[in-house]
Amino acid sequence: MKTSTEPQRIPRPSTSAQRRAAWVFAALVLAALVFAAPGFLAAEEREEAPLPLEPWGPGILDIHHLDTGQGNATFFVLPDGTTLLVDAGDAAGRVPFADPVPDTSRSAGERIAIYIRRVSPRPELDYVLLTHFHSDHMGFLSDTSPQAAQGGYALSGITEVAQHLTLQTLLDRGWPDYAYPQPIDHASMQHYRRFLAWQRSNQGLEVERFQAGRRDQIVLRQNPRGFPDFEIRNLVVNGKIWTGEGEKTRDLFPPIDSIPQEDRPSENLCSAAFHLRYGPFDYYTGGDLAGLPDDGTPSWHDLETPLARITGPVDVHVVNHHGSIDPANPAFLAALRPRVHILPSWAASHPAPGVFKRLLNQRIYPGPRDVFATRIRPQTQAVLGRRGHAFASDHGHILVRVDPGGGTYRVLILESTDGPLKILAVHGPYRAR
């Protein structure tokens, strides 16, 4: 029996109560250490973080609209695994209020390549299409950009993507002479042409001019017989538009020599557009085309109204020219009647308030619609005011995932980080019409 008469005795630390106290203390210390450890935090974040993206599989059509903050890049995995990249923009941080996303640690070209490697079933790009020759669609190529080890060309946008991925066929609006509507010989184009020359002789790249009316220029290369109801129809380029019959085209622009210098078609107006079909699913994309010409300019500066006649209803519409000042005219929207609008936005002028208002306007065409934007800047949000809350999503990569056969599709929003791709939100399923 312990009494106060045993003061000299060293107390035993291991009575059952004291042992319990010691264990509790040790457990608390251990828990504190574990909670503070980076590994534990990572596990905690993983538990709370969104789900990873399921990989593409045969029959699925994936269309990824990338959020790099520097321009357009859309990566397609077609139902048989054929791959297509439409544009590889890199404005090189030269536009105010338009920082690279997620940060400045990598260029847009490198990010496009990393993204494709993550989601593509194959390491090759079967096709690249440049809609037109502006830096936010092809890269900013200059003598001050990093230079390729060989070939004498700068690395930005598409030329940088080609550092990481093998390109099979490249389509643009100018090959081989790059002379419409006048010779195109600015610095970016000089670097780009040296890039093409080097790739053709050293990597076997094939280059073709994108031609309106054709539906055999971008085709399924892996298993075309498996998906007979898939088609990409070239609609317009350089003002030459498909008539809707066979492969016939007509010219929207008058002969160049007859046009006063100030009215000649801009680079944007020469953009390439196509219509993709997969069973009942329809998708439109058309670079920086316009539908509301500047006051006083010729009516043929409106490309959208003639396009409306041959495009018809679509499920998914990529808004022309990033939604800036001049696209999405009422006739075009009424003809396309999209359920889903995608705004490839990255600068503060994307979208213009009037354009966004039209996208939502129930009088132009009735019914529900969702507007997804790759990146709405705070300055844009401030200008849009209350209407700015009407986006279904205002940042992140936008993946349109179409189910085998094309009958249904979903829109997935993916986190814009350099880490593993994670889903922030899933919209749909939508039924293709």
Ligand SMILES: [Zn+2]
């Ligand atoms: Zn653009």
